[in-house]
Amino acid sequence: MKAWMPTLLLLAVGSALAAPITMEDQSQLTVPPAQNAAQFAPPAEGELPDNAFGKLVREGHALFVDTRRLMPDAVGNGMNCSNCHLDQGRLAHSAPMWGAYPMYPAYRKKNDKVNTYAERIQGCFQFSMNGKPPAADSPQMTALSAYAYWLSTKAPTGVELAGRGYPDVPQPQGGYDFKRGQQVYREQCAICHGDEGEGQKVAGEYVMPPLWGKDSYNWGAGMHRINTAASFIKYNMPLGKPGSLSDQQAWDVAAWINRHERPQDPRLVEGSVEKTRLKFHANDGVNLYGQKVEGVLIGQGTGG
Amino acid sequence: MTPLSRVVIGSALILAWPMAHAADGQKIFTQGGSNPAAMACLGCHGPDGKGIAAAGFPRLAGLPAGYLSKQLHDWRTGSRKQPVMEPLAKALTDDEIKAVSSYLASMPGDPAPTVRRQQIASDPTTRLALYGDWSRQIPGCVQCHGPGGSGVGEHFPPLAGQPASYLEAQLNGWRDGSRSNDPNQLMVGVAKAMTDDEVVAIAEFFANPASPEVKP
Numbered sequence: 171m172k173a174w175m176p177t178l179l180l181l182a183v184g185s186a187l188a189a190p191i192t193m194e195d196q197s198q199l200t201v202p203p204a205q206n207a208a209q210f211a212p213p214a215e216g217e218l219p220d221n222a223f224g225k226l227v228r229e230g231h232a233l234f235v236d237t238r239r240l241m242p243d244a245v246g247n248g249m250n251c252s253n254c255h256l257d258q259g260r261l262a263h264s265a266p267m268w269g270a271y272p273m274y275p276a277y278r279k280k281n282d283k284v285n286t287y288a289e290r291i292q293g294c295f296q297f298s299m300n301g302k303p304p305a306a307d308s309p310q311m312t313a314l315s316a317y318a319y320w321l322s323t324k325a326p327t328g329v330e331l332a333g334r335g336y337p338d339v340p341q342p343q344g345g346y347d348f349k350r351g352q353q354v355y356r357e358q359c360a361i362c363h364g365d366e367g368e369g370q371k372v373a374g375e376y377v378m379p380p381l382w383g384k385d386s387y388n389w390g391a392g393m394h395r396i397n398t399a400a401s402f403i404k405y406n407m408p409l410g411k412p413g414s415l416s417d418q419q420a421w422d423v424a425a426w427i428n429r430h431e432r433p434q435d436p437r438l439v440e441g442s443v444e445k446t447r448l449k450f451h452a453n454d455g456v457n458l459y460g461q462k463v464e465g466v467l468i469g470q471g472t473g474g
Numbered sequence: 475m476t477p478l479s480r481v482v483i484g485s486a487l488i489l490a491w492p493m494a495h496a497a498d499g500q501k502i503f504t505q506g507g508s509n510p511a512a513m514a515c516l517g518c519h520g521p522d523g524k525g526i527a528a529a530g531f532p533r534l535a536g537l538p539a540g541y542l543s544k545q546l547h548d549w550r551t552g553s554r555k556q557p558v559m560e561p562l563a564k565a566l567t568d569d570e571i572k573a574v575s576s577y578l579a580s581m582p583g584d585p586a587p588t589v590r591r592q593q594i595a596s597d598p599t600t601r602l603a604l605y606g607d608w609s610r611q612i613p614g615c616v617q618c619h620g621p622g623g624s625g626v627g628e629h630f631p632p633l634a635g636q637p638a639s640y641l642e643a644q645l646n647g648w649r650d651g652s653r654s655n656d657p658n659q660l661m662v663g664v665a666k667a668m669t670d671d672e673v674v675a676i677a678e679f680f681a682n683p684a685s686p687e688v689k690p
Contacts (some may be wrong), residue, residue: 213597231594258610361629361657362618370627371621410606410613456545 199273201307204405208333210263210269220269230317233310234259235393237299239375241310244299247433248376248385250368253296256406259321262333263412267318269334272327281404287315288361297391300433308358312382341456342418344402347395349465350424354419358408361426367430382430384472389435398465429463434471443469497569499577501618507574511565515574518558522564523581527681530639531631533632534584543575554655586622586634599675610667616674618660622679629657637672645673 194424218224233240235258237250252258259267274287281293288311292303304310325331356365362378363369369380380386392398404420406412415423439445446459459469494688497507503523506514515534520526523535534542546556566574566597585637595601603623606614616623617628625632633641656662668676 198513215594215601218594228594258605261608358658361660372624372626375621377617377626409617410657410659410660412613412688413609 186381193345199276199335200330201337202330204263204334204337206332208331210325210331210333212260212268213265214215217321223320226313226316227320229309230313230315230320233314234317241301241304244295244301244310245299246303247299247382247387249299249387250376250379251294254402256383256409259318261406263335263337264402266333267336268322268325269331271315271318272325272329272331273334287318289382291315292304296436298387298393300386300388300391300436328418332462336398336405339397339400339404339417339420341397342421344418346418346421346425348422348426348429350419351422351424354415355426356367358415359423362409367427382432384433386432389459389469389471390437390450394428394432394459395457396421396424396428397455399428425458428467429458429473431468431470434473435459435469438471443467491610495544497567497573499575502574503577504564507570509567511564512562512570515578520589523578524583524635525637525640527639529639530637530643532637533583533635534578535581536625537578537631538625538628539575541631542578543571543640546571546575548655583632586620586624586637588666598678599672601644601669602672603676603679607667612664612667615680633680636681638677641677641680642673645677649673 171269199383209283218227234251234255235270237252238245238248254265255261255267256264263271267436270290271287274290275284276290277283278290278293281289285293286306287304291311291314295303355437359381363381366383367386368383369382369385376385387393395400400417400420403424404413404415404417408414435446435448436451437446439449443460451457451459451469453458461468501669502512503515506512514615515523518531519534520531523533525531525533545554546559546563546566549556549560552560552565563571569609592602593600595604601607602612603615606612615633618626620626620630623633625634636643644653645665645668648656648662649668654662665673
């Protein structure tokens with residue numbers, strides 16, 4: 171009796187979640203709540219000195235906003251850094267670089283060690299960009315780090331500044347719903363990201379990023395968590411209209427986006443989605459990896 | 475045959491006529507539609523469809539067909555206002571709108587200048603065009619309208635190569651509410667957040683490919 175009760179419950183609540191979920195995910199660092207208005211302002215472009223340091227920062231900026239085109243060996247999909255870190259990594263509540271850089275080195279449960287800032291960026295390349303991270307001492311990583319360092323000018327180190335990360339959006343009482351999410355997607359997102367999440371290109375380069383499929387973030391990226399995507403969406407989307415979706419709509423549409431296939435988690439354990447789920451996804455926020463949705467196993471990857 | 479039935483048959487023939495003949499987009503562009511009130515596009519938009527900058531008549535060549543067709547339908551229903559285009563669009567049939575939109579979309583426009591995003595923009599107009607001003611929830615123009623304002627998909631028309639006076643008039647139309655046919659109201663908020671000076675400067679920025687601020 172006890173053994174099949176959870177199954178019944180699961181069936182009864184549909185997409186709502188049955189088990190308590192560990193929400194401390196990606197990083198052990200915490201994000202101040204959204205009502206804490208950001209006080210920190212990164213330096214203006216005009217303040218950049220015209221010397222060797224300024225030149226390196228400019229190179230880092232170029233890589234940050236045009237990553238895919240300038241680092242084709244490191245980026246394996248259609249994403250740029252600036253797709254998830256809006257306004258060139260400057261915008262509060264959009265995981266700004268000035269909120270991240272001064273917090274490293276820091277312990278991350280994701281790889282169970284203390285990570286330098288360069289190692290943190292390598293994670294972005296491996297997962298969010300589904301690529302091959304450049305070496306920590308490569309000129310590109312040095313330039314990207316210099317850009318983040320410059321944006322953090324006069325920020326205190328080791329202080330969780332208001333505006334860092336994406337503020338948490340609590341999961342609504344009734345969970346989330348794919349059908350409602352699909353409707354939100356059609357009405358608010360498809361105009362830019364396409365009916366099938368495919369993004370939009372001009373002259374072969376993505377202008378609006380793909381949200382699922384082979385050119386999107388992979389199953390190991392933080393954005394594959396519904397809670398993380400809901401937070402990003404609520405505070406940043408649609409572009410220019412942040413905060414226009416309700417918490418419920420943000421969760422619904424995040425669930426709709428993240429029920430679609432994307433490149434496989436590069437940490438795939440012995441070729442098994444189930445083993446990978448147990449090792450990396452079972453306690454990683456709210457995600458669908460390795461679960462069945464409408465009878466189909468999620469997390470099979472897009473192949474190739 | 476009674477006179478009445480002649481009228482009925484005649485009307486039926488007239489109604490059926492446009493259906494029987496696929497509308498010719500090129501012909502509408504050069505000579506106008508079947509209704510004489512649907513004047514030829516080239517009269518105002520130029521023989522190459524690239525507009526007449528001095529008069530503020532916009533470029534149509536190479537604009538997305540879906541966008542053009544939406545504008546013509548919006549003029550018909552009055553959801554976009556313009557004293558010349560409203561009666562003209564009402565004189566076009568559905569088929570003619572479809573045909574002339576795809577013909578215009580197939581006409582070559584001047585390519586957008588290759589303004590890449592990787593430069594740090596220190597002057598305020600380039601900054602607004604490339605990156606926006608997030609303290610006012612203004613995305614960079616090119617984030618939706620594509621690199622250099624080349625246009626993206628069916629909903630985000632090119633800004634590059636449009637006359638400055640046309641771009642300025644549209645931005646001001648959204649600001650004062652006289653234009654409001656943007657999908658999901660994506661443009662109205664942006665335009666309303668802009669200042670008078672920014673409207674002028676941004677219109678110049680995209681109208682003029684030789685702008686000294688545009689360094690690829």
